[in-house]
Amino acid sequence: MAIIDLANPTRFLNLAHRALPWLIEITGALFVVGLYLVYGAPDDYQQGATVKIMFIHVPSAWLGMFGWLLMSIAALGTLVWRHPLADVAAKAAAPIGASFTFLCLVTGALWGRPMWGTYWVWDARLTSVLILFLMYLGVIALWRTVEDPSRAARAAAILTLVGAINLPIIKFSVDWWNTLHQPASVIRLGGPSIYPTILVPLLVMALAFTLLFVTLHVAAMGNEILRRRVRALMLMQAQSAPGSGE
């Protein structure tokens, strides 16, 4: 079976149906391992145990951006190749990415209050992540406001691609503006600057969160395909109803 077969929604549903139990198990296992490592992680010499918030905050941030990146690739699939599943992938990813961005902002605030003394500050990275969250809400609003799914997909695709400019801004904002949020310490030239006893739990949690995203996304895509079938059937029903003028 070639990758192109995935383009068929029915085949995708079958594949998803078989893959989901595996995905759920692997995600669960990764979280168990990750949380165990988090439990055993040493306290930071400066921040104490509060560094444990990082194990949620950083993966959430990565996934918030990953979600928009995924939507951008799907947007290209919609606009350039008219791939049938691209629309579905984009629409399903939006609420999940938005939720992780929200989690990033909230855990960041809860981390900032004891460490920096404030829940919020208008530094470049916090501001650009907040903008990302607002853009997520905007694209979700767009999906819900345009009635025809194909037109909604194309409109959302354009908005997604325009908003993708924010992703490099978020990534590099801590390098360009040296204000409150700490600079990059994992994905940077020269390799990570975190000590392995904290880096390993972080990477495991990041992997767990990513698998969680994938699992939720596959399930949500399945739901979206079903939703479109319902809509198509209801349209057919309305068209053939007695007295509808057909």
Next chain:
Amino acid sequence: MSPLAALFIRDIRLAIRVGGGGGIGVLFFLIVVVLIPFAVGPDLNLLARLGPAILWLGALLASLLTLDRLFAVDHDDGSLDLILMSDTPLEFAVAAKAAAHWLTTGLPLVIATPLLGLFMNLDAKASAAVMLTLLAGTPALTFIGLIGAALSVALRRGGLLLAVLVLPLTVPVLIFGVAASNAAIVGPLPFGTPFTILCALMLTSLVVGIFAAAAALRHGME
């Protein structure tokens, strides 16, 4: 007369005549700027510090409100279909409409700034700085707003959605516009640094806005 020039002049005429263009925009600008001291209090020092920000916010909101009509009116009476079907590339037509929109909405806001600066207790130098930043920034607001207007063109209650889509994208313009104004007023940053970035944002938004809006119109009308 070329079709583009005709489109451009038609838009300008409509904006001036129908009372929805520059006049209402400036009036709204005035009202917003006048409302702020009632909310904030009459402390002149505070108003002077907030002045550039309030003028920028007023210009942003006034631009936003008039963007709603940019494509929607043409869509309603069918001229948008004619524009899409014509030989002129859609990007040029969109650019012509954007230029007309800025001339009838953005430029009057810029011209009204010195008067409104008085209400904010801004001295001549501060007003001039804000004017200059608005001159560079209001085109950016128009071009960014084009995207939202094109995306929400066929929606019945598209106005608020337009604002939700457009406002996050205008944040960098707002940041650098106010930063440049404040740099001219209190320093220590030289005016040139944020101002050149503002100009760069304006040029970027010109390209991105026009192409994105044209794409949105094409895909939305199929």
Next chain:
Amino acid sequence: MNLGPHANFIIAAYVIAALVIIGLIVWVELDNRAQRRHLKNLHAQGVTRRSGPTP
């Protein structure tokens, strides 16, 4: 496990994360059930994807 003087913030962060994740799982599951229910109702009413004679 001693979480130090800021234990409340750490616990709050993990609790909120759990709530968000559970919320997402619940949303996906409820949506799935709703769509399958709709499909079942429509099929019961005789509407199918292969166009056939209307009842």
